[in-house]
Amino acid sequence: MKAKEFNIKWGMVIDLDKCTGCGACMTACQVENNIAPMVDASNKLRTLSWMLVYELSNKKAAPDAEIAYLPRPCMQCGNPACVPVCPVVATDKNEEGGIVSQIYPRCIGCRYCMAACPYHARYFNWEDPVFPKGMEKALSPNTSARPRGVVEKCNFCHTRLMKAKDKARQEGGNPEALADGAYMPACVEVCPTGAITFGDLKNPEHKVHELAKNENAFRLLEKLGLAPQVYYMSKREWVRKLGDNYAATGKAGAAKKHS
């Protein structure tokens, strides 16, 4: 199936040299998207974390040891592995902006998309969301609470996009040409070091447009051809190597299939 092309492509450039791994993005994401706190959150095989901060290590012994933190939202792949496999069109990449949707009321919970996604960006609701008593009063209006048995994932806080468009309409602007920063996901908004830059990859007025072409920019598993809309950048070679093994191009930072 030929990947669809869009005039707007919302994307991120995450500067891994600025991510301290503080976890504010994960917290903000849970808050924005009404993810119920989990009592045993150390069982990472059953938790829900649309945004997950991985710890990368250069695997060297002290004193040469280095680590880096890598926040992993949904990659919103240009050629997603998850979309064509869904039997009920609960997930789709079909909207201007290129965000891969995931619709909970349609999802039947077959988990084929989870098996398809090499980034582990998709999560299954193993249980109904249970908030500590009273905490359900602090739910965000932006994401519906999901029942058990459906798959969910990061959608770049899509409701914020809808709200930004409404704001543009109210102010007489063009909802299809939002200014840089008019729409940003919760993780981007909260990051204390501004490690995540967000915008329209195709719009030259947005910072991400140039950043994605930076010589230190790369995408995860570029070699598989999923064409993520999330870019990473690091001046550290070992970090870039861990990201995509350079298999697609043979060498670091060489011509990216930027589209």
Added chain:
Amino acid sequence: MKTQFSVAKFDQKLQERWGEVMEEKKQCKGCGGALPFVIGFVAAVIAGWVLFPDLIYSKKTQPIRFSHKVHQEQGMECSSCHTFRDDGSYAGLPTNEKCMECHADVVGSDPDEAKYVEQYAKTGKEVPWLVYQYQPDNVIFSHKAHESFECKSCHPDMSKNDTPPVYYQNRLSGYSKQTMKMWQCERCHAENGVSNACHVCHK
């Protein structure tokens, strides 16, 4: 021995029963015909179309008999009460703040107005209006994006309405009977060349 005996007896009975079945079949040939089938069919159709809707929907009335007609006659527009906020979001039903601009105290003679003032305006409690066009949490609808349409192209024309219509709520799904179904949204989007991508309407 006893078991064997009873087994044999059972066996015999079974044989007899099969015989009866065959007999019955012969007797019944032609009797009744298709009539029971027709009766069952018609009964089911009637039950399905007449009784079922009554069973599946509960009826509710608005907490206050609000007359859109009276307000419209005062020269008010839909947008006088149903407004947009500065960020482009839709305020939907007016809150006490809006209603109390006129109804902080009783101004007319309608008993429902007095009821409103007494039970809501004075107590600060918001009126639990029933929303005919109820949409669930998983739907995000932008009135701003649909601003160019007339209200009544989706909502019933309330301007002539003096007594709010009965609210039918589906007992199983919890939706209002007037909840716009997804295919309706999709059809209009398709006709107008607007994207039907999932996230355009879902959250």
Added chain:
Amino acid sequence: MDRALFPEGVERCSFGKFALWMGFITAFFLFGLFAMLLIFYKGIVVTGLDNYFGFGLWITFDLAVIALGAGAFFTGFLKYILRIKQLENIINLTVIVGFICYSGAMLVLTMDIGQPIRAWFGYWHPNVHSMLTEVIFCITCYCLVLIIEYVPLILEQKQLNKIPFLHHLAHNMHVNMALFAGIGAFLSTFHQGSLGGMYGVLIGRPYAFREGFFIWPWTFFLFVLSAVGCGPIFTVLVCTFMEKLTGRKLVDFKTKALMGKIAGTMLTVYIFFKILDTWAWANNYLPSVGMTFDQMFYGVIYGKWLMFTEIILCGLVPAIMLITPSIRNNPTMLYTAGILDCIGVTLNRYLFTVQAIAIPVLPFDSWQTYAPNWAEWATSGMIVAYGFLVMSLSYRYLPVFPQERMLNK
């Protein structure tokens, strides 16, 4: 005491013994039923599945039984379309085995999805690009075909057959069975392939991903071939197992050997392409995405021994055994080869399901391991028990084996 219901001219064990046997099987069934109800009540959180292993025992089980149940469509195809007369001796059994496998798989799928209430969305909101949609449609349709094929067999039950209407119905269905066999062969080929396609299209899973022909990845064709390479021999194994259990001869060895020959031929074709495919995968595809053969394996649980067992010991070896007449015509060797063959195909389904998603594709991720828990075993066991129950009833009351009277004289 239920003698009146037995097929014409055959002996069956006493009702008491039969009841005891059925009770024994029912115990397993009920335990599985309990697990199933628990799963419907609490959700699949009660299973051993997790974020990394969204697919596990159930999907492996489904794929395996569908492959093993392939005897139905392929034998049907050979019997009714290619008119290999001899296969009528075993055709009924293949239909029942197929029916059990497919209906069981559908039940497992209902448990496996998180929102069974919305299972029908698969038909109402289908995604035509999804291999799973193809699977859902074909399995359902083929399951209907199997029911249509199974019904005349039920109607031929001694007492039912006395009713003229049912007798004629059964007869007419038989007359048109070639049509259903044809439809079945078509549907079944497609979904066997689609099951393979399901994995072959996973561009994010290097273990499973394959290039292919038109929209079908090579796994599509490999799954079809492997299914027909094991389905017929599985029916033979079932038959032989029943013979051992009942102490009666049901199908002559000549027919069994023929089934072995059919399976062996297909398995040989399959294993030839499988080895080619694996070779190309390891030497062309993996390096092209910057991965190595070694990266696909981990420790003992996901070690290389699994792949070698699958392809060599349980693929190449039974293929040679089955196409060599002297080996095939020795009953012990035939059954051994059959068992190896079935293990090989099951292992193949397991590897594509579990190993494929166990591999940490992200270079900084780590291997996770999966073990099914009691709830998954119990429900899978329930399906097996269900199969035993259907088979026991069919054997006892339906004229499944045309040769039985003659062979046990």
Added chain:
Amino acid sequence: MGLDRRGFVKFVVGGVAGTLFTPVIWQGLDDASIWSQNWGWIPRVPKGEVKTKSALSKLCPSGCAVKVKVIEGKPFAAVGNAANPMSKGGVCPICAGGAQLLYSPARVKSPMKKVGEGKFEAIKWEDAEALLVEKLTPLKGQEGKIAAISGDETGSANEVLSALLSGLGNAGGFAVMPGEMYTATRGVKLMGGNGQPGFDIEGADLVLMIGADALDSWGTSVANLKAFAASHPTGGAATAQYIYAGPTLNNTASVCDKWLAVPPTATATFSLALAHALIEAGAVSSAADFAEYKALAAKAAAGFEAATGLKAEALKELAAKIKAAKAPLVVAGASFGQGAGALDFVAAASLNVLLGRVGQKGGMTVLGAAPKAIASAADRENAKDAASLLAQVATGKAAPAALLIYEANPAYALPQAAEMAKAMGNIAFKVSFSTYMDETAALADLILPAPHPYERYDDAMNPYGVAKATYLAGKPVLKQPVLDVKDPVDVLLAAAGKLGLSLGFETYADVIKAKAKALGADFDALAAGGIWNGEPKGGALSLGAGALAKAAPAAADEKAVALAPVTRLAYGSATLATPPANLLNVRDTELKGKDLFVQLNAATAKKLGVAEGNKVKLSAGGAEVKALVHVNEGVAANTAAILLGFGRSAWDEFTKGKGDNVYKILTVSDEAGTGLKVWAGSTVTVAKV
């Protein structure tokens, strides 16, 4: 005619067929799936207008200026306040989940009176306040009978507490929880200065953090992160270097240009050896004690490799980098924000003196005393530290009959926690003013629930680390608290009145407004997310050689390894157990189920004879902590790193019983020369169980 069986079957078949031509099945299927999409037990999300309100979110130690998003009057999210010059729109991982903490299951829901061991009874506020006055009345005027412990470093509440104690004749009874501000201020004194030290990270082009986890849990971390971010433009060249010297490759170190693995026992040695390298490279100081300092530095350099496990080369490279920098800054701090002696601070801070960086842009500053709202309140630096107070209580040297605990958790967050908790048992009447049911509240005789930051007035004067005098204030976001709580300061002021003591204020809001006025700031502007800043000060500081000379050499113990407690801001603080929304951030190599991991590098693990996944116990001072081994190359030599802040015995299901409390095995010793209680250089023995 009767309906026979066949007729009945036909009827049923007809019924089924007929049903297919009605909506029953089709609508039923549809409605059932809609039902499954809106299950009644799944919480509904709010609808309505979203507004934002400014707040001072003192959930993290330094406090974040936040914008709270509110819908239908209910807060649901918090983001940074871009108008605030300190946090510049940033927010820390704790404050980002502030709205959810309003409904934390650990919150104390109403005043509680102890009625038995571990048993409490909810009482009315008027009864609770009467009880407080009743218990304090007989103690009034008796020196040493009333004590207070405050866990708040920056609030004016401290002035109220201090003034209240003075007014009741117990001026010496005011103690604070040990934070860095306390020891650092002592350190400045030892260097001949007066006041709280500050660090102008924003203005520096080389930031060497010795111990200080400045980009995560140390100081005004959000402001520090903003400074780091500004010097590291995405896609551009960095304008400042950051180097971390500390026991673990922590969040700060992960983004630094260089990490120097320094065990917590060797912090001062590292600093002085670096001084030696700098002097070798030509650094001189006009400070009077330079000669003495130079000798101390040379001595430290000789023992550097043995003490740190690092190569001397590393120091030379570092010295060269510092020499090359235009505005180098050394940030001195304890690796887990407390327990370091004043001498560790002096050793690191003296590098700024040596480099001539005191009072310079991008250098170290000394903040003078801030004006007070209540004149009778004692200066902050004159307060006792809580560890000393409870140590005195334990030995009978002090015998208060009443203890007021304000926003502090001494029963958990003091070294040798078990002994501290035991000492508290010697005090007859303990009142805990706490938002959460923490370990101290669980031991108290009276719990007076304090409001969440969104429900109260509060302020922050000079959060530790700021380069210039800084004042923040906030007012409630909510009109009504979500629980039956009262501001502790309001309660104390009312109690003071009943005890015949007038402090000049009736509410905390008035105190804060007076404070703002005293500073010449506008309270309303502050409450809207503004800030008040004073001018940075320098002041002549010595190199502190006199004090450093008294430092006792670390006792070498072959069997023990240095203990490096690890703090991560996201996981909570001394006063806050990991919030439910942050539990997900804890890695499965740090905590798994109920077990903490102790991090050892491969060489240390080998030396100790333990391997990945082994269950071990860490023992010191008669207490022990159990943990699983995780081999991690991001730990200094001969050091065991383990998360601080777990092993809760109160709080809620999200934290209770998870891991073990590392405070238990932190051993207190008296620092030579200063008499301070120190525990940053604790050692432990590690044994397999």
